[in-house]
Every structure is written in C-alpha cells, then in structure tokens.
Amino acid sequence: METVGRWTAITVITPVPVWWDATLRANFRRLARRRRRGRRSQIMSDLERLSFISFAHWSPVRLPSGRYLVFQSNFNGAAKQYVEAFARIVTWGMRGLWWGAIGVPGPLPVAPFEAYIMDQRLPVDHYYCAYPEASTKMVRAALELRERHASLERRLSDLDDAAFAAAVRTFLAHNQRVI
Amino acid sequence: MARELCVLTPVLPDRRDALAATLAGLPDGEDSPLARVPGTHFARWVRAPSLRRRTDLGPDTACLVFAVEFDHGSAREYLEDLCRRLPDEADLVWRNCAGYPGAVDHRFVAWLLEHRVEPGFSIVAFPSATVAEVREALALRARIATFAVAAQRLPAARLRQAWREHVSAK
Numbered sequence: 216m217e218t219v220g221r222w223t224a225i226t227v228i229t230p231v232p233v234w235w236d237a238t239l240r241a242n243f244r245r246l247a248r249r250r251r252r253g254r255r256s257q258i259m260s261d262l263e264r265l266s267f268i269s270f271a272h273w274s275p276v277r278l279p280s281g282r283y284l285v286f287q288s289n290f291n292g293a294a295k296q297y298v299e300a301f302a303r304i305v306t307w308g309m310r311g312l313w314w315g316a317i318g319v320p321g322p323l324p325v326a327p328f329e330a331y332i333m334d335q336r337l338p339v340d341h342y343y344c345a346y347p348e349a350s351t352k353m354v355r356a357a358l359e360l361r362e363r364h365a366s367l368e369r370r371l372s373d374l375d376d377a378a379f380a381a382a383v384r385t386f387l388a389h390n391q392r393v394i
Numbered sequence: 395m396a397r398e399l400c401v402l403t404p405v406l407p408d409r410r411d412a413l414a415a416t417l418a419g420l421p422d423g424e425d426s427p428l429a430r431v432p433g434t435h436f437a438r439w440v441r442a443p444s445l446r447r448r449t450d451l452g453p454d455t456a457c458l459v460f461a462v463e464f465d466h467g468s469a470r471e472y473l474e475d476l477c478r479r480l481p482d483e484a485d486l487v488w489r490n491c492a493g494y495p496g497a498v499d500h501r502f503v504a505w506l507l508e509h510r511v512e513p514g515f516s517i518v519a520f521p522s523a524t525v526a527e528v529r530e531a532l533a534l535r536a537r538i539a540t541f542a543v544a545a546q547r548l549p550a551a552r553l554r555q556a557w558r559e560h561v562s563a564k
Contacts, residue, residue, distance in 0.1 A: 224436070226442075226459060242515075263519075274514040337459070339438050340441055341417050343437045344436050353532065354520055360534065376550040
C-alpha cells in the first residue's frame with residue numbers, strides 16, 4: 216500500500232562504501248550548519264521547486280551488514296514522474312547524494328536511474344497520512360489563505376455593511392490563486 | 395515545527411512471516427492505529443527483506459523501517475505518546491524484532507531510540523505547520539471556496555450574515 220489518497224510513499228535503502236558514508240555525513244553536517252545560519256544551498260532551492268514533495272529525507276545508517284543511505288519521501292502523484300523530475304531538476308543534488316553509492320546509475324540519462332529507484336524501492340506495508348485528500352500545493356495554498364483570512368477578520372468588525380461587503384469581495388478577488 | 399524519526403530494527407529470522415501478517419492486518423486510513431497519535435503527519439512501516447541482496451557487505455539483515463513526521467517536541471515525546479495510544483499494536487509489530495524489550499514501556503522507547511537512524515538531510519514543504527493547523531486551514535479554504543460561489547450576488551447585509559455563518563463562525 217504505497218499510496219493513500221493523493222500521497223505516495225517511497226523508501227529506498229542503498230548500500231554505500233565506508234568512504235561515501237563519511238562523505239555524506241560531512242556534507243549533511245555542512246548543510247545543517249548552513250541551514251542554522253539561515254543560508255540556503257542550491258539543492259534546497261532546487262528541491263523546493265518540486266512542489267509535489269511534502270517531506271523527503273536522506274539518512275546515512277550503519278548496520279551489521281554494512282553502511283547504507285536511507286531515502287524516503289512523501290509526494291503527490293506517480294513514483295515514475297517523481298523520480299524523473301528529481302533526476303532532471305535536481306541533477307547535481309542527486310549526484311551529490313548517490314554518486315558514491317553502490318550500483319546507482321547517475322541521474323542522467325533518466326531511464327537507468329529511474330529503473331534503479333523503481334526496482335529498489337521497498338513495498339510499503341502500512342502507510343498513514345493525516346490529510347490524504349490534500350496535495351502539497353493545496354496545503355500551501357490553504358496555509359497562505361488562513362494567514363490572510365486572519366488579517367481580514369481583524370479588520371472586519373469595525374466596518375459597516377457596505378464596507379464589509381467591499382472588503383470581503385476584494386479579499387476573494389485578490390486571493391483567487393489560493394482559494 | 396514538524397520533526398522526523400526513522401527507526402530500523404532487525405527482524406527475527408523466524409518471525410518475518412508473522413510480521414508481514416501483522417502489518418497486513420492493520421486497518422487503513424482514519425482507522426489506522428497511527429491515526430490515534432495526534433500530530434502525526436505521515437507514518438509508514440516498511441519491511442526491508444534483506445539488505446544484502448545486491449551487495450557482499452556482510453551478513454544478511456532483514457529490518458523493519460518505521461518512519462514518521464510529527465509535531466511533538468522530540469522523538470522521545472512522540473514515542474512515549476505512541477506507547478500510550480497504541481500499546482497493543484506496537485507490541486504486535488515490534489515483538490517480531492530482535493531485542494524487543496518485551497513490553498511497550500519506557501524500555502521500549504529507549505530501545506527504539508537506540509535504533510534511530512541519525513537524521514541526514516531533509517526537505518519539508520511546510521515545516522512550521524502542525525497537523526491541526528493544516529487540517530484547519532484546509533477546512534477554512536473549503537468554506538471560503540463554497541462561500542465565494544454562493545455569495546456572488548448577495549446584497550451587502552446578507553453577505554455579512556452569510557460570511558459569519560459559513561466562514562467566521564466555524
């Protein structure tokens with residue numbers, strides 16, 4: 216059950232050699248420091264262009280059988296399109312995450328990379344989402360609208376009927392994009 | 395602020411089928427046991443049958459992946475809440491794993507935290523919104539959309555009343 220409502224879950228665990236595990240950990244620490252300082256990395260900006268992702272995580276892990284990179288994400292739509300968008304839009308980011316991993320083709324050309332991810336993704340045994348019928352875009356729009364609505368409500372109580380109606384109609388017209 | 399937790403616990407070799415059957419038997423959607431932990435955005439259980447499949451890195455390890463995005467202040471707080479709200483299901487699932495402490499209590503939380511995967515790099519689309527805020531915002535958006543259609547030709551006085559009834563009052 217890898218889908219719930221509009222959402223799809225993907226989980227891929229890729230073996231990595233010791234040197235790549237160390238490289239990833241160092242890179243993740245560097246990215247975390249940049250984030251704490253409020254600085255944005257190119258990979259973050261690129262990934263945020265993929266507006267169908269709610270959460271995506273890459274984590275290094277050490278197990279008795281070896282070292283691995285755990286990738287997991289929640290996104291809207293079909294897994295194939297998701298992987299293709301990743302490969303095309305975040306090409307350098309994907310190289311930076313999987314370049315040293317064992318058996319992972321480069322993100323371009325897309326077909327071998329897509330085939331690898333589709334083949335290696337693990338079947339989801341149980342998947343839960345708190346808002347299954349809303350996409351990432353819908354959630355972002357709703358949160359934006361909620362903020363603007365709160366601001367409008369603070370102003371409405373002081374208005375007479377005509378001004379109230381005008382304010383509400385203006386609000387609706389200005390927020391068509393997120394309604 | 396949404397946080398993440400990923401736990402990998404080794405599955406006992408003779409309990410793989412039992413674990414598969416347990417996970418297959420869990421109800422979905424709002425009946426999912428994970429729905430009983432407020433503040434859970436997304437959660438999943440995934441069996442990684444054999445992490446040795448394409449490598450020669452060492453002994454075979456079958457793992458259970460539990461991954462969740464949540465609103466609680468820390469992973470420990472989330473797991474303590476999970477223990478309180480789904481002790482039976484948690485026992486049924488994790489009793490199939492090596493090292494399970496035998497009961498869903500503080501030792502269980504400590505055991506899961508020992509098997510936590512160190513967070514690496516994450517992308518979060520709406521990091522500061524809680525589940526309650528997301529749901530509330532989606533409901534408000536739906537009400538405003540309905541109101542926008544219904545109120546197109548209402549006179550000013552009725553529009554005010556309709557706004558109060560359909561948008562503000564909820």
